[in-house]
Amino acid sequence: MEEIERLKEDEQEEEQKREDEERDEVSVKRVHVFISGRVQGTFFRAFINRKAEELNLKGWVKNTKDERVEAVFEGEEDNIKEMLELCYEGPSGAKVENVEYNDEDLENLKDFEIKY
DSSP states (O other): OHHHHHHHHHHHHHHHHHHHHHHHHSOEEEEEEEEEEEOTTTTHHHHHHHHHHHTTOEEEEEEOTTSOEEEEEEEEHHHHHHHHHHHHHOOTTOEEEEEEEEEEOOOOOOOEEEOO
16 A cells, blocks of 8 residues: 555656656746837727736736837747737737837746736
């Protein structure tokens, strides 16, 4: 009986080790984004907020005084790439002219929010 329990514990430890190694292989990054065009008054921030939550990204989005939308995304690199593609599309009422972004150091944000 003890032998079976020990084998089960060993299997669980090995499974946990594999999961940890897979997690370590995932590249996590942070990007700071500025989106220009007809992007304010088009529900762009709500669109970004919804997509960020779907992609499990952390960060924030806000309107700027110069009529752009500014955002920061932290998360898995593949999810950030997908979000950047969505920034070029925007919601149906928007007309995106340009998306600028730069990599930044991670701050390990805890959630995603719309800033006002």
